[in-house]
Amino acid sequence: MRKRTPEPTRVGAEDTSATGLMDQDSAEDADARLDPAEAEALKAAQKSRFAELDRATLQSIYRQMLLARRFEEKSAEAYSTGKIGGFCHLYIGQEAVAIGAISAIGKDDYVLTSYREHAHAIAKGMSPDSVMAELYGKAGGCSHGKGGSMHMFDKEVNFLGGHAIVGGQIPLATGVAFATKYKETDQVTLCFFGEAAVNQGAFHESLNMAQLWKLPCIYICENNQYGMGTSLERAMSLQDISQKACAYEIASEFVDGMDVLAVREATLRAVERARKNYLPTLLEVRTYRFMGHSMSDPGNYRTRAEIERHQERDPLKLYSASLKEEGVLSDSELQKIDDEVRAQVEQAVRFAEESPQPAPEELFTDIYADPIQANE
Amino acid sequence: MAIVTMREALNQAIREEMQRDENVFLMGEEVGAYQGAYKVTKGLLEELGPKRVIDSPITELGFAGLGVGAAMVGLRPIIEFMTFNFSILATDQIINSAAKMLYMSGGQFNIPIVFRGPGGSAFQVSSQHSQALESWFAYFPGLKVVMPSTPADAKGLLKSSVRDNDPVIFIEQERMYGSKGEVSDDPELTIPLGVADIKREGKDVTIVARSLMVPVALKAADLLEKDGVSCEVIDPRTIRPLDIKTIIESVKKTNRVVVAEESHPFCGVAAEIASEIMERAFDYLDAPVKRLSGADVPMPYAKNLEDAAIPNVDQLVAAVKEVAYIE
Numbered sequence: 001m002r003k004r005t006p007e008p009t010r011v012g013a014e015d016t017s018a019t020g021l022m023d024q025d026s027a028e029d030a031d032a033r034l035d036p037a038e039a040e041a042l043k044a045a046q047k048s049r050f051a052e053l054d055r056a057t058l059q060s061i062y063r064q065m066l067l068a069r070r071f072e073e074k075s076a077e078a079y080s081t082g083k084i085g086g087f088c089h090l091y092i093g094q095e096a097v098a099i100g101a102i103s104a105i106g107k108d109d110y111v112l113t114s115y116r117e118h119a120h121a122i123a124k125g126m127s128p129d130s131v132m133a134e135l136y137g138k139a140g141g142c143s144h145g146k147g148g149s150m151h152m153f154d155k156e157v158n159f160l161g162g163h164a165i166v167g168g169q170i171p172l173a174t175g176v177a178f179a180t181k182y183k184e185t186d187q188v189t190l191c192f193f194g195e196a197a198v199n200q201g202a203f204h205e206s207l208n209m210a211q212l213w214k215l216p217c218i219y220i221c222e223n224n225q226y227g228m229g230t231s232l233e234r235a236m237s238l239q240d241i242s243q244k245a246c247a248y249e250i251a252s253e254f255v256d257g258m259d260v261l262a263v264r265e266a267t268l269r270a271v272e273r274a275r276k277n278y279l280p281t282l283l284e285v286r287t288y289r290f291m292g293h294s295m296s297d298p299g300n301y302r303t304r305a306e307i308e309r310h311q312e313r314d315p316l317k318l319y320s321a322s323l324k325e326e327g328v329l330s331d332s333e334l335q336k337i338d339d340e341v342r343a344q345v346e347q348a349v350r351f352a353e354e355s356p357q358p359a360p361e362e363l364f365t366d367i368y369a370d371p372i373q374a375n376e
Numbered sequence: 377m378a379i380v381t382m383r384e385a386l387n388q389a390i391r392e393e394m395q396r397d398e399n400v401f402l403m404g405e406e407v408g409a410y411q412g413a414y415k416v417t418k419g420l421l422e423e424l425g426p427k428r429v430i431d432s433p434i435t436e437l438g439f440a441g442l443g444v445g446a447a448m449v450g451l452r453p454i455i456e457f458m459t460f461n462f463s464i465l466a467t468d469q470i471i472n473s474a475a476k477m478l479y480m481s482g483g484q485f486n487i488p489i490v491f492r493g494p495g496g497s498a499f500q501v502s503s504q505h506s507q508a509l510e511s512w513f514a515y516f517p518g519l520k521v522v523m524p525s526t527p528a529d530a531k532g533l534l535k536s537s538v539r540d541n542d543p544v545i546f547i548e549q550e551r552m553y554g555s556k557g558e559v560s561d562d563p564e565l566t567i568p569l570g571v572a573d574i575k576r577e578g579k580d581v582t583i584v585a586r587s588l589m590v591p592v593a594l595k596a597a598d599l600l601e602k603d604g605v606s607c608e609v610i611d612p613r614t615i616r617p618l619d620i621k622t623i624i625e626s627v628k629k630t631n632r633v634v635v636a637e638e639s640h641p642f643c644g645v646a647a648e649i650a651s652e653i654m655e656r657a658f659d660y661l662d663a664p665v666k667r668l669s670g671a672d673v674p675m676p677y678a679k680n681l682e683d684a685a686i687p688n689v690d691q692l693v694a695a696v697k698e699v700a701y702i703e
Contacts, residue, residue, distance in 0.1 A: 065495065067559070103491050110449070113447075141482070142482065143480060143481050143482035144482035144483070145379045145482070146479055146480055146482050147480040147481065147482065151480040151481065153480075153481035153484050153485060154481065154484070155484045155485065157482075160448055161447075161450075161480075161481065161485075162480075163473070163478075165468055165472050166504060168469070168472055168473060169442070170441070171437065171438050171439075171440070171441020171442050171445060171469060172441050172442075172444055172445035172448065172469075172473060173445060174438070174441070174442050175442035175443060175444060175445020175446040175447070175448070176444060176445045176446065176448060176449050177445075178445070178446050178451075178591075179446040179448075179450065180444070180447045180449070181444070181448075182401065182427070182451060198573045201437055201438075202437055202438065202441065202468075205433075205435040205437055205438025205439075206438055206441070206442075207434065208433060208438070209432075209435065209438055209439070212432075212433070218443060259553075285606055313421070316667045339486075341378070365483065366479045366481075366482060366483040367478065367479055367517050367518055368434060368478070368518070368520075368541075369478060369486035369488075369541035369543055370540055370541045370543050372520075372568075372569055372570035372614075373570075373617075
């Protein structure tokens with residue numbers, strides 16, 4: 001038996017009833033595919049959002065999404081040849097979430113996220129050069145080669161990391177929002193995390209404080225439906241994550257995470273709530289990770305067919321189709337952007353390749369801001 | 377100068393630092409309206425207001441992490457743990473976030489935060505409320521660990537900790553809040569971190585003692601003086617970074633050393649100090665370094681058993697005589 005997501009108003013909530021490990025690709029069939037009428041409705045919904053936006057914004061959002069995609073494709077390649085080490089968690093399939101949400105805030109606003117953060121870093125304005133060099137463990141990396149894939153930081157653009165303990169960034173972001181309210185600025189803080197982090201105490205403790213003290217933090221749950229290899233169904237009793245906000249009287253929304261403009265609009269509403277009234281919001285953004293959890297994922301917990309079904313709603317394809325149909329960008333213009341983005345990624349790789357390794361003495365720097373030489 | 381309790385000295389330090397710098401705020405359980413579970417924060421809510429003195433829910437991981445986040449963007453939080461036993465819930469944020477942020481961000485984000493509260497044994501509060509956790513925190517590069525033993529040290533070191541640009545674990549001894557001593561009322565008087573204090577000069581045996589063990593060591597030294605043994609009592613005050621130089625200089629003079637602590641012996645601070653002494657001053661030693669630690673057991677409730685778990689003056693006198701080869 002398959003069960004359909006009960007909430008009719010919640011777009012993009014596809015069938016995710018699969019539990020347990022899958023050993024082959026045959027289990028899924030045509031009836032698992034998105035209903036054509038539903039698909040049409042979602043497409044129409046995306047197009048209806050175009051009216052609000054100028055061409056430059058629409059184009060810039062596309063460019064960012066494509067840059068994230070091409071950047072990570074190149075990262076995967078560099079990982080497989082041993083240029084990038086450690087863990088490398090790719091974001092391919094989820095780009096609409098980071099790019100849509102971050103397009104709704106300004107340079108002065110803050111972003112914190114988890115270890116799957118290359119796209120967020122670039123969307124917040126970090127140079128792809130410094131992100132790629134960090135992946136390469138080079139001195140020119142944003143964290144001078146000390147952080148790696150999971151710890152991108154850039155003070156200049158208020159990108160506050162890259163945190164690698166599931167849910168660890170949620171109290172931190174709550175504290176950043178606390179500080180902006182303390183200093184009486186109108187800055188907002190976006191806090192991204194996967195749905196598996198929702199089971200951590202840090203999530204619940206933070207939401208409680210955020211509403212108790214009215215902190216301008218926007219909690220964006222990127223529900224990609226798997227915590228590593230464990231499906232949502234196998235890990236969470238109440239799977240309707242947006243409902244968890246009710247426990248703390250926080251405003252919440254369920255958002256189609258394959259529609260970049262839907263994410264942007266929901267975030268804009270949350271930003272307004274945060275800027276005007278210092279109020280937090282929880283967004284549950286339903287998305288899907290096309291690649292493994294990390295580069296070493298055996299992928300035996302889901303079927304090829306399931307992945308393909310979600311790829312039908314690849315956020316980049318959906319958005320580029322809408323851009324074309326609405327006459328915002330032509331085929332040749334789309335191609336031109338792709339060429340430019342590929343060149344930008346090639347440049348990032350060149351920069352990373354040419355950047356020197358960290359100097360050996362860097363091993364012992366940045367441990368303390370005020371070092372004390374008592375132990376010499 | 378006035379004679380005040382450790383509790384009052386800490387209160388003065390927090391008040392003065394909050395008056396000096398409006399980016400300093402205080403958060404913790406019962407720090408405001410209740411006036412502090414141990415009255416360290418008495419009067420601060422009234423004086424400084426609810427924006428800066430914040431009663432938190434019982435949510436240690438949450439408010440410790442909130443503090444670290446606030447410190448990333450320019451505030452200087454003082455986070456109180458009602459006792460350090462409860463900091464165990466917050467260790468993810470202390471160790472994975474506060475201690476490592478500067479390093480893994482390539483020097484971009486330092487964390488100027490103080491985590492403070494009582495630690496060590498108290499008065500018959502049993503296993504979960506009587507833990508000395510300094511060796512845990514001192515293990516991690518990126519953290520500084522401070523343990524005062526007098527009201528003057530408490531005030532001067534806490535003020536330095538608030539002004540410091542790194543995360544500081546400031547462990548007060550629960551039994552010592554009522555202990556009294558002379559404290560300066562000069563708001564600019566601070567005591568630098570990482571500098572040991574020679575609490576008593578001597579020539580025959582060095583006793584390295586911290587926190588609760590300092591008054592024990594001073595009493596033991598008084599008794600031993602009557603037996604003709606002159607003890608030098610060194611209080612490192614800061615556990616990390618450790619002022620090992622001062623300890624080594626003393627050992628080179630006395631050639632004998634006892635390290636006293638109320639914490640468990642295994643993987644403890646005394647073990648580290650003993651190892652440092654062996655590496656740096658082995659040729660100066662006339663006896664093996666002696667450790668006197670708390671019993672290697674969870675703290676019991678019964679009064680007689682609790683007393684037996686905490687090192688006392690008699691045991692310290694015996695330890696000193698052992699390294700001095702006195703019967």
